[in-house]
Amino acid sequence: MKKFFSISFVLLLALSGILAGCGSDEAGGEAGKKIKIVAAHNQTSPDNPYQTGLLEFKEVAESKSNGDIEVEVHAGTIGTEESELVEKLKLGAADVVLVSPGFMTQTGIKEIDLLAMPYLFDNYEHWEKTVDGEVGEEMAKLINEKSNNDFKLIGYWSAGVRHYYGKKPLEKMEDMKGLTFRTQTSGVVADYWKKVGAIPTSIAWGELYQALQQNVVDSSENSYPYFVQQNHHKTDNGKYITETAHDYTTRFLLVNGKKFDSYSKEQQDIIIEAAEASVKAEREAVYAQEDEYKEKAIDDGAKVNEIDREPFIKLAEPLQEKAAKDMGAEDLLEKIRNLK
Template sequence: MKKLILSTVLTAVTCSMLLVGCGNGQETGATADRDGVESIKIIAAHNQTSPDNPYQDGLMKFKEVAESKSDGAIEVEVHAGTLGTEESELVEKLKLGAADVVLVSPGFMTATGIKEVDLFALPYLFESYEHWENVVDGEVGEEIAHLVNEKSNNDFKIIGYWSAGVRHYYGKKPLESIEDLKGMTIRTQTSGVVADYWQQVGAIPTSVAWGELYQALQQNVVDSAENAYPYYIQQNHHKTPNGKFTTETAHDYTTRLLLVSGKKFDSMTDTQKEVLLAAAEASMEAERQALYAQEEEYKELALTDGAEINEIDRTPFIEIAKPIHEKAAQDMGVEELLKKINELK
């Protein structure tokens, strides 16, 4: 298990918010008496319906730490898919105040007008988990967090970077070469840099709701999809005719953003903020540990269930991705961030 380094994002957010609190004449979280934490309820949600899921592990750790450190004054209610199985629903609920902490992918943040976050969605941006951690837990992650807070007008604050695993192709046939993708429909994002990539390798990006994907694969609505082992194996996609074959393309070491409502956060006392950020850090570590362990576990389960898994030469895939990286970074105005990411390899 790789060492999970302390997130500078959380440190920066903690410091800045406690300083703001001091400016308002409030007692800082560092010196406040936790016995005096004011009661507050936090609604935390993710879009996965399975309880045996790293997202659930992470948010349950968030609940445990927040309630423990506040002696029960902070109550956390965790929703696993019950507030919405689509991330767009969760983002909307966060904006409306119907949820306080949610987990979303970069793609759904770009839909709110913060295009820079799509940098983390670029295929083949990261070459290992170690590389990914160095990026999101360091200066780049801190800069993205600042951009999100600023450009959302304080609607969103990133309080942690989670992973949804390494994404691979799975479909009705194995990929022996990049040419095998030509003309195949693939369930993935249908706009932005992700869609652009799949189009350039010859596939046809197709929109299917996550909750409807099992049926779509079963009934030949789509030829294939792409995701990480814990997620599509839990949904039994590998047991469908169009999900039986997995090719380890490893095209995305995924990033997920743990967001808190900026307005909710700013309404908290400094002690409440301190507890929430401590819970966020603990949840980040718990989610990553669960995810890393489950990747191997669910790969073995897939093989046991009769799925077929093969490897492929990724070089042609990576070569197509490189110019997409450069153009996307230029369009987003984040060329320096891309350079920093590449320097951390």
């Protein structure tokens, strides 16, 4: 049974040192001054778990502040690409965004790509122990310090467990050889799928339905709530789903660190409380929707099969070790493995 671990430990430890001396009304903001927060994610479906999480963030922030904090939620309306959202956050055009480790590595914080490694996690419990514990705390500090306070992590969200879907089912790992596969085209993730034999291909999320439909790409990967809500399973190149379970995904809920430090201590505390509530709401939505949207895909005619994951896992392990060594994160990898 999926279980929630308290994120207070991570957030308080990661932020306590950062907030000290910069969160008082004298040093960092006027008490009672109204602020507006632009919060954004890249998904356009109103049923997406991201939307559930940010709406919970809005509800808690606005109610706890008695209206002194206004939150404006954007569902893909100021960017459907995570790179756009990261740039807007850095420039101050957005205040809270949701991004993946892969896009964060483009900012030069290479260690966080560790969390995107295929087959790093065994199950949701393993993932939660990782992000809600010591490893999550260390990642939060790395993001803040290496971004020079451009980014401050205030919560770990999930985007579900990712599976292959494409124009044919996978019966064995070798069936991926030569398939164009929509995934990251650089970094640890791309290296892994190249080793499998696939051809990593870059397609914008908003253009993927058409790309699958028009045979531009043979296959893709994502979790049920995300690709089923976009009807990818209704295309010829998306109707076969093989449950590879290669990634229990991590998403970073980030604020603009410099702007955060300008808020009053009371406002900072409310934002952290709203972030904690959003984490719980978003994860609950993901976990519930995975079963719901798997059934919907089957009802719509998609074909689902399981596969022996052991060859995939064995291929991943040495690549994890090499990548961790290259990014100076060997100790973090060991800590994650010890939590299994």
